[in-house]
Amino acid sequence: MKKSSKKNVPHKSNNKNVLYWAAGALLFAAGFLALGRYWGHQENNYDPYQALKGYESSRHAFMVKSSEVSVNMAQRAVEALQKGKLNEAIEDCKTSIDIFPIDAKPYILLTKIYLMTGQEQKIYDTLTLAGRSYPNFDNIVGIIDDGSLDKIPLDGPQDNVFLANFPENKKMAVSFMFDDGEANVYHALPTFEKYGYRATIPVVAGFVADKSNDPFWGSWAEWRDAASRGFEIANHSMYHRDSVNLHGKDFDIAIDQSKEIIEKNVGHKVTAYVFPHDSYTDEAVSRALRKHEVVRTPEFLRPFYDREVEIVLGGPHVSIETGERLVDIGLKRRLWLVLKCHGVTEKRTMRSFKSITPEFLEAYLSYIHSRSDDIWVDTFSNVFEYMSRRALTKIETKGFTEDTIDFVLHNDRSREKLSVPLTVVIRVQPGESVESANGANGRKFKAWNCAADKICVDVDAYDEKVHVQY
Numbered sequence: 262m263k264k265s266s267k268k269n270v271p272h273k274s275n276n277k278n279v280l281y282w283a284a285g286a287l288l289f290a291a292g293f294l295a296l297g298r299y300w301g302h303q304e305n306n307y308d309p310y311q312a313l314k315g316y317e318s319s320r321h322a323f324m325v326k327s328s329e330v331s332v333n334m335a336q337r338a339v340e341a342l343q344k345g346k347l348n349e350a351i352e353d354c355k356t357s358i359d360i361f362p363i364d365a366k367p368y369i370l371l372t373k374i375y376l377m378t379g380q381e382q383k384i385y386d387t388l389t390l391a392g393r394s395y396p397n398f399d400n401i402v403g404i405i406d407d408g409s410l411d412k413i414p415l416d417g418p419q420d421n422v423f424l425a426n427f428p429e430n431k432k433m434a435v436s437f438m439f440d441d442g443e444a445n446v447y448h449a450l451p452t453f454e455k456y457g458y459r460a461t462i463p464v465v466a467g468f469v470a471d472k473s474n475d476p477f478w479g480s481w482a483e484w485r486d487a488a489s490r491g492f493e494i495a496n497h498s499m500y501h502r503d504s505v506n507l508h509g510k511d512f513d514i515a516i517d518q519s520k521e522i523i524e525k526n527v528g529h530k531v532t533a534y535v536f537p538h539d540s541y542t543d544e545a546v547s548r549a550l551r552k553h554e555v556v557r558t559p560e561f562l563r564p565f566y567d568r569e570v571e572i573v574l575g576g577p578h579v580s581i582e583t584g585e586r587l588v589d590i591g592l593k594r595r596l597w598l599v600l601k602c603h604g605v606t607e608k609r610t611m612r613s614f615k616s617i618t619p620e621f622l623e624a625y626l627s628y629i630h631s632r633s634d635d636i637w638v639d640t641f642s643n644v645f646e647y648m649s650r651r652a653l654t655k656i657e658t659k660g661f662t663e664d665t666i667d668f669v670l671h672n673d674r675s676r677e678k679l680s681v682p683l684t685v686v687i688r689v690q691p692g693e694s695v696e697s698a699n700g701a702n703g704r705k706f707k708a709w710n711c712a713a714d715k716i717c718v719d720v721d722a723y724d725e726k727v728h729v730q731y
């Protein structure tokens with residue numbers, strides 16, 4: 262093998278991509294000229310919040326007026342786009358959503374703008390936002406076309422030896438989370454086990470039923486059983502109060518005491534805290550992180566893995582096709598898809614407001630399983646464990662020859678053996694196949710050709726020299 266090919270390749274300039282986007286944005290604006298004519302015009306000095314004044318007294322009148330004002334704002338966004346004022350268009354869309362979050366149009370406009378301007382993370386943030394309300398989610402996801410997505414650069418590692426995004430160098434990770442701990446979720450666990458998958462169930466400690474067969478909440482016996490079968494039970498507070506309203510000692514109950522109660526009853530350590538209503542303050546986050554390893558917020562997770570995406574899966578406007586589409590996008594874009602679910606039931610009750618049916622779950626897991634070579638499905642905390650290890654671990658190359666390479670993994674914070682091995686990827690010439698990967702005293706590591714020009718090695722120890730022969 263030629264050693265010159267092992268040199269790091271510098272980052273390519275993104276100028277070409279900028280041109281693509283500019284051209285795309287022009288085409289895009291032209292398209293909106295036509296749409297704008299169709300949707301009509303709106304004067305400029307319109308204050309949406311002022312327009313709502315006087316309607317507060319009647320809930321119904323306020324809803325109707327909010328809807329009307331929201332449509333006006335979406336129209337104004339279209340007009341801003343026609344004039345090439347992207348930022349104004351984005352602000353108008355956000356206001357439109359803020360006032361009446363149920364209409365799909367402003368989400369669609371935002372998604373298109375972010376798609377055309379290459380702001381990929383904001384596309385996912387828009388989907389996350391849409392999941393909080395009841396817009397037509399299928400229509401929003403449906404406008405993400407592959408041609409535009411492919412034009413957004415996907416920065417990969419440039420080194421010749423690097424840590425894989427996911428174990429076994431898979432292309433994406435999926436974590437299912439069933440917030441609130443409904444009893445029907447316990448009955449859906451065998452569907453996960455059938456495919457060898459595990460999910461996370463964030464339970465509300467104060468709501469868990471004392472006895473099984475509760476019509477709504479899962480019981481301690483059920484969650485204890487789930488945990489013993491490898492499912493993760495996470496902390497979703499004591500009484501599901503919005504963290505924004507908590508102060509001082511409230512946090513002790515909502516965060517610390519609920520954790521103790523769950524651990525005592527389930528018999529497993531709780532590592533993840535999930536904020537009720539996905540609502541949190543800086544204080545709430547720091548309180549939760551005192552006794553938990555991880556919280557489910559993009560701000561906390563993305564420094565560990567910037568393609569972490571949280572999307573609601575469930576409700577009448579998320580079809581199985583949309584669920585599958587999210588997986589297809591995830592594979593293409595190397596996402597860690599955190600799917601926020603609620604119940605698994607045929608019944609639509611007020612409480613099970615964003616449930617999926619057992620048939621949906623079966624079909625969806627089957628779809629994911631058909632791509633199991635590329636998709637890692639695991640609990641929220643297990644994926645986070647890999648992500649945080651990966652982010653804190655450095656590879657030191659100790660030397661190489663024509664057909665060997667020696668390297669060591671270092672982690673300043675930890676020297677303990679890894680519970681989940683980190684997958685190290687080595688670039689080689691196409692066709693070169695791995696012979697062995699040995700640690701100290703001839704200890705063998707799992708090594709295999711994970712692509713025509715790549716060798717993968719699973720390493721579960723720090724500070725141990727790994728010698729790879731190929």
Ligand SMILES: [Zn+2]
Pocket residue numbers: 440441497501537538
């Ligand atoms: Zn909840």
